[in-house]
Amino acid sequence: MPRTFTPKIVTANDLLEGDVIYLTEDDTWSRALNDAELIEDEAHADVRLIFASQQVDRVVGAYLADAKPGPNGPEATHFREVFRATGPSNYAHGKRELAALS
Amino acid sequence: MYTYSEYDDAYVRHRVNQFRGQVERRLDGSLTEDEFKPLRLMNGLYLQLHAYMLRVAIPYGTLDSAKMNRLADIADKWDKGYGHFTTRQNIQYNWPKLADVPDMLEALAEVGMHAIQTSGNTIRNVTSDQFAGAAADEIEDPRPVAELLRQWSTDHPEFQFLPRKFKIAITGSPNDRAVTKAHDIGLRMVRNEAGAPGFEVMVGGGLGRTPMVGKIIRDFLPKADLLPYCEAVVSVYNTLGRRDNKYKARIKITVHENGLDTFRDLVDARFAELRPAFSGVDQEVLQGIEAQFAAPAFRQASDDAYHAAYEQDGMFRSWADTNLTAHREPGYSIVTISLKAHGKTPGDATSDQMRVMADLAARFGHDELRISHEQNVILPHVHRSDLPEIHKILKAHGLATANLGLISDIIACPGMDYCALATARSIPVAQQIAERFDELKIEHDIGELKLKISGCINACGHHHVGHIGILGLDRAGVENYQITLGGDGTETAAIGERVGPGFAYDEIVPAIERIVYTYLDIRESAEERFLDTYRRVGAAPFKLALYGEEAKGRARAA
Numbered sequence: 001m002p003r004t005f006t007p008k009i010v011t012a013n014d015l016l017e018g019d020v021i022y023l024t025e026d027d028t029w030s031r032a033l034n035d036a037e038l039i040e041d042e043a044h045a046d047v048r049l050i051f052a053s054q055q056v057d058r059v060v061g062a063y064l065a066d067a068k069p070g071p072n073g074p075e076a077t078h079f080r081e082v083f084r085a086t087g088p089s090n091y092a093h094g095k096r097e098l099a100a101l102s
Numbered sequence: 103m104y105t106y107s108e109y110d111d112a113y114v115r116h117r118v119n120q121f122r123g124q125v126e127r128r129l130d131g132s133l134t135e136d137e138f139k140p141l142r143l144m145n146g147l148y149l150q151l152h153a154y155m156l157r158v159a160i161p162y163g164t165l166d167s168a169k170m171n172r173l174a175d176i177a178d179k180w181d182k183g184y185g186h187f188t189t190r191q192n193i194q195y196n197w198p199k200l201a202d203v204p205d206m207l208e209a210l211a212e213v214g215m216h217a218i219q220t221s222g223n224t225i226r227n228v229t230s231d232q233f234a235g236a237a238a239d240e241i242e243d244p245r246p247v248a249e250l251l252r253q254w255s256t257d258h259p260e261f262q263f264l265p266r267k268f269k270i271a272i273t274g275s276p277n278d279r280a281v282t283k284a285h286d287i288g289l290r291m292v293r294n295e296a297g298a299p300g301f302e303v304m305v306g307g308g309l310g311r312t313p314m315v316g317k318i319i320r321d322f323l324p325k326a327d328l329l330p331y332c333e334a335v336v337s338v339y340n341t342l343g344r345r346d347n348k349y350k351a352r353i354k355i356t357v358h359e360n361g362l363d364t365f366r367d368l369v370d371a372r373f374a375e376l377r378p379a380f381s382g383v384d385q386e387v388l389q390g391i392e393a394q395f396a397a398p399a400f401r402q403a404s405d406d407a408y409h410a411a412y413e414q415d416g417m418f419r420s421w422a423d424t425n426l427t428a429h430r431e432p433g434y435s436i437v438t439i440s441l442k443a444h445g446k447t448p449g450d451a452t453s454d455q456m457r458v459m460a461d462l463a464a465r466f467g468h469d470e471l472r473i474s475h476e477q478n479v480i481l482p483h484v485h486r487s488d489l490p491e492i493h494k495i496l497k498a499h500g501l502a503t504a505n506l507g508l509i510s511d512i513i514a515c516p517g518m519d520y521c522a523l524a525t526a527r528s529i530p531v532a533q534q535i536a537e538r539f540d541e542l543k544i545e546h547d548i549g550e551l552k553l554k555i556s557g558c559i560n561a562c563g564h565h566h567v568g569h570i571g572i573l574g575l576d577r578a579g580v581e582n583y584q585i586t587l588g589g590d591g592t593e594t595a596a597i598g599e600r601v602g603p604g605f606a607y608d609e610i611v612p613a614i615e616r617i618v619y620t621y622l623d624i625r626e627s628a629e630e631r632f633l634d635t636y637r638r639v640g641a642a643p644f645k646l647a648l649y650g651e652e653a654k655g656r657a658r659a660a
Contacts, residue, residue: 013149015128015129015135015200016129016199016200016201017153017154017199017200018149018150018152018153018154018199018200019152019153020151020152056131056134056135057129057131060135060149061135061149077579078579079518079576079579079580079581080518080576083151083518083519083527084151084152087152088152088196088519088520088529089519089527089529089530090447090519090529090530090533091182091447093152093182093196093197094152094153094197095152
């Protein structure tokens with residue numbers, strides 16, 4: 001039986017700030033995971049990763065991460081991606097700072 | 103304290119300019135990330151989970167107030183107002199922006215600091231005893247030799263592309279506070295029968311995924327032979343070390359696979375070649391360095407104020423009993439400032455706290471500060487009459503926690519809150535353990551207990567040598583914490599033994615509590631430390647406390 005494809009998002013770090021960013025459907029980068037394009041097709045995932053990896057003046061270390069659909073957009077499935085999406089647990093810095101502002 | 107020569111200053115500034123150009127070329131697209139990454143790593147700049155991280159070297163953990171104040175200024179101007187002191191006696195900034203890093207490095211260069219060789223497969227910052235030059239049990243201050251090693255290893259052309267990183271630690275005391283046996287080269291100062299100082303040289307120690315206690319390769323190395331001998335060791339490792347497998351590339355594996363005797367023979371042969379090439383210039387340089395590490399002008403004064411405060415102020419007494427160490431000079435003490443306030447992040451200091459500590463060093467401490475591998479800050483030379491005032495100031499800035507060597511004085515790596523390599527979080531586990539034992543009010547009753555937490559197998563948190571070690575792992579997508587017991591990072595170094603299956607994130611604090619209560623139940627007296635009890639009774643009672651009857655069943659089956 002062919003293995004089922006787990007939905008993916010494309011994520012990377014911002015070149016200037018290092019912050020975690022996500023590729024959106026309209027080819028922009030967002031700092032919020034729930035803005036990311038949830039990719040349900042393996043071939044499309046490969047295309048999107050190549051597109052992301054070519055943006056060498058904007059992003060560093062693009063890769064595909066597992067995700068699942070949620071009421072407000074994609075959600076992380078692995079705890080590492082949860083921490084990347086939410087920021088460090090000990091201070092209101094990074095993503096937590098952004099969350100406090102919005 | 104060593105002051106940069108014109109040569110040092112020019113070199114460091116040259117490197118800043120070089121890196122400034124490299125960052126510009128990365129930003130304008132002329133360098134790809136693949137090209138830029140090794141360049142930024144050579145300057146201590148990592149890309150971590152949420153941001154860049156700049157690791158700044160604090161050579162052998164020694165600072166003065168000007169340097170500490172500059173670290174505070176950098177934290178305010180280009181980071182988020184704090185810094186993280188590490189188990190390598192360095193400081194890390196967790197939030198620098200790429201375009202700002204050259205300015206940060208320039209600000210460091212102005213006070214004789216840099217981030218060179220804090221990453222990459224080179225000889226890293228030489229670490230040492232945080233009480234060097236002050237400890238009552240010391241043979242000689244190891245820092246002049248550490249500085250000589252720094253000068254020798256910085257930009258050493260032969261050793262810029264070693265099979266893997268290379269760490270040297272040195273202590274001048276028989277009581278090893280620098281974990282020398284867990285380093286690629288460990289140097290312990292000893293005297294020979296004629297009373298001359300030299301070194302016991304250990305090689306192939308290390309933690310990480312294959313923890314090993316360093317092996318003695320030379321019982322007594324004359325002081326004058328140190329550089330050629332270290333060069334011989336690193337040179338043999340450079341040719342013999344494996345480059346086919348990152349996990350087998352450290353010198354501990356080289357020594358293990360080839361055998362200590364073979365390795366020693368190769369080192370001796372290389373040493374015979376190298377020794378004549380060292381004409382004695384290194385010893386002249388060393389003499390110049392030694393003059394810069396002359397002991398401060400200790401003062402004679404009454405310590406009545408200390409005794410009065412000790413009698414009258416319970417908080418001061420508790421702090422003095424816990425955080426002071428014997429100084430070699432009568433009337434003086436070594437003060438350890440705990441960066442482990444209960445519930446705070448181990449090793450973190452705000453810029454305000456850094457300035458307070460710098461000011462205390464300038465006013466009361468002969469302008470010296472140290473960083474320990476246990477992530478605390480030390481005022482090495484304090485006259486006891488100044489201690490009540492120092493304690494008052496520390497207390498006002500959240501720096502008077504009286505827990506040195508106790509269960510809440512936890513070493514913790516940044517873990518998955520910051521580190522891209524981490525497999526689980528360390529910081530919140532440390533925070534919860536410290537808070538729990540503070541709540542129980544039993545940590546002083548427990549006494550000395552070294553608890554160390556790493557958020558991955560690379561063991562930056564030294565969990566292998568913790569009396570209690572915790573290793574955070576990713577088990578099928580869930581954080582899982584393994585416990586090791588009986589580790590020891592001192593001269594009686596030992597690697598802790600895994601006690602059994604790991605615990606979930608919300609089970610780890612209660613598990614540690616069960617271990618500690620078991621110890622309190624079975625210790626022979628309050629003087630028997632946790633480690634002594636473990637050595638006396640072994641793991642069985644702790645396994646029973648952790649796993650209940652199931653553990654007994656497993657033991658029978660085995």
